[in-house]
Amino acid sequence: MDSLESPELEVCCLKPLDGALPLDAWQGLSEVSLDPNPFFSPSFLRPLLKEMNGESVRLIAVRNKTTGEWRMAAPVGRRRLGLALPVQTAWATDYSPLGTPLLHPEAGPETPELFLKAAAGPGKVLAVPYLPLTSETAQRMLEAGGGRIVVTAQSERACHTGxxxxxxxxxxxxxxxxxxxxxxxxxxxxxxxxxxxxxxxxxxxxxxxxxxxxxxxxxxxxxxxxxxxxxxxxxxxxxxxxxxxxxxxxxxxxxxxxxxxxxxxxxxxxxxxxxxxxxxxxxxxxxxxxxxxxxxxxxxxxxxxxxxxSLADSLAIPGHSMIEPLWRGRLETGMLLVAFGAAAKLRQDLCLADMAAERFLRSAARSLRDRLKTA
CATH class of the missing domain: 3.40.630.30 (Gcn5-related N-acetyltransferase (GNAT))
Incomplete structure (x- = not known):
């Protein structure tokens, strides 16, 4: 991976299971991040990747050159968004449906810009799924310069506030x-x-x-x-x-x-x-x-x-029949699709079309299954 840095910051592409990884710096960022995400902390992510074939996942971290303090981090891996196109994706899973990167409260605007560019990799596209759109972290990423950002796959899930x-x-x-x-x-x-x-x-x-x-x-x-x-x-x-x-x-x-x-x-x-x-x-x-x-x-x-x-997130699928009538708040989530370069819009359009094709085929398969049940 090409080196990306600013006068004060540098980007690292790390193996989350590396024994030499600075776990204190990672855990320290997790404990102060703007928006908590326990699933991107080392205490959860390392066991998940170790046991669930996560060797290809990398931890993209932005850190201060002088102090070594981490300013932003998230696990990123390559997988399909729809039927065919693989892209770099923040590693939210069925076991951890929350894609919020860890972002230090004192991080400046250059931090999310550096992170997004590095995480997008050579393909110049990054997807951040299951992202609470009203979170401070989401807002700072949306305001980051250097790339083209669209929000897709929007939905709401049950939550409650304090x-x-x-x-x-x-x-x-x-x-x-x-x-x-x-x-x-x-x-x-x-x-x-x-x-x-x-x-x-x-x-x-x-x-x-x-x-x-x-x-x-x-x-x-x-x-x-x-x-x-x-x-x-x-x-x-x-x-x-x-x-x-x-x-x-x-x-x-x-x-x-x-x-x-x-x-x-x-x-x-x-x-x-x-x-x-x-x-x-x-x-x-x-x-x-x-x-x-x-x-x-x-x-x-x-x-x-x-x-x-302040907040309880159900992590449930939208429309969950048991919890939605009881936890009356709604947490709006979506996917940030970030693209860089002269062909950024084309890359995003291809990803969106790929996702739409998968949704269409899934819907058609469900309709066929329902018809067969009633035939």
Whole structure:
């Protein structure tokens, strides 16, 4: 990779799993970044890449030449956006659907410009998916010079805020008929044993994660082979990422019990007033009591009690039938498609057409499948 630098800054293309990597500098940036992203921290990303064949992913870091302090960083790899065209992409995945790069609050405007140019690589195109568009980091990248930026793949997913607005969101979600019905279902669940909610943190959360893995594997995800415990590599990555976060006290597991029976569990990462709902599981034998919804509401309540709490991101797909009626806020996300050079617009148009073709074929396949089901 060609060297990119300014009088004060330089860009490095690093192997995230390199034993000589300055982990303190990386972790330090993660802990102060404008917008938290636990999935781009070394505690999560290194286990993910180690166990999930991420050897080709590189960490693009902008750092101060004199002090060595990191000013911006994100993992980047090459993959298809649509049917055919591979481009450089910020490494957000199904296990980490948040593409916000780590950006130092004191970074100047040249920092995102250098980062974007370096991350785009020889192909001169970079995609940053699953990016909260109202975040400060997104705004600074949109204002960066030197490239052509378009926003695509926009959608909204469930979230909730803190403070007075969050309290109002909770009252709206847990009022009227829903409140009456949820209380009735919780009483019915209590017929199987006294119900109680609990939150685990630190070492107890690490231990509780094993119970979560068993609960998830016993349900539909286990039957479909998508539970974390279904494959050795996903179980190994998850255990290490959880252990790392628990050690930093950046992990919480909320649980609902009926007597001595665990009926629902929710794994959350927390970073400086932000909470990220990573994985949820429930015992399907108790599905008629809506244990997942019961726990999500309790998590909402607990989040509002956290000093300095500002945002809970569900990380859920848009339109999620369980969480959207309960977490009433909406987080607008999109993909930044950044291109450089004289043919920047052409490169972007080709990428957009490729993505549109994939969406069309997926829609056609779903329609055909639905017709075959009803034939």
């Amino acid at each position: 403070g007075r607005q969050g309290e109002e969101q909770f009252k709206t979600a847990f009022s009227g008929k829903r409140r009456k019905e949820m209380n009735r279902l919780l009483r019915r669940l209590g017929e199987h044993g006294e119900t109680r909610f609990e939150s685990l943190q630190g070492a107890s959360a690490r231990e509780g994660f094993e119970t979560f893995l068993d609960l998830e594997a016993a349900g539909w995800k286990g039957r479909s082979g998508t539970a974390l415990k279904s494959r050795p590599e996903t179980a190994a990555f998850a255990r290490q990422a959880i252990a790392n976060s628990a050690e930093r006290n950046a992990l919480r597991i909320d649980r609902l019990w009926a007597g001595d029976k665990l009926v629902a569990a929710l794994v959350l990462f927390s970073e400086r007033g932000s909470v990220f709902a990573w994985k949820i599981a429930f015992d399907e034998d108790y599905a008629r009591y809506s244990p997942g919804a019961q726990l999500v509401l309790e998590t909402f309540r607990k989040n509002l009690e956290i000093p300095g709490f």
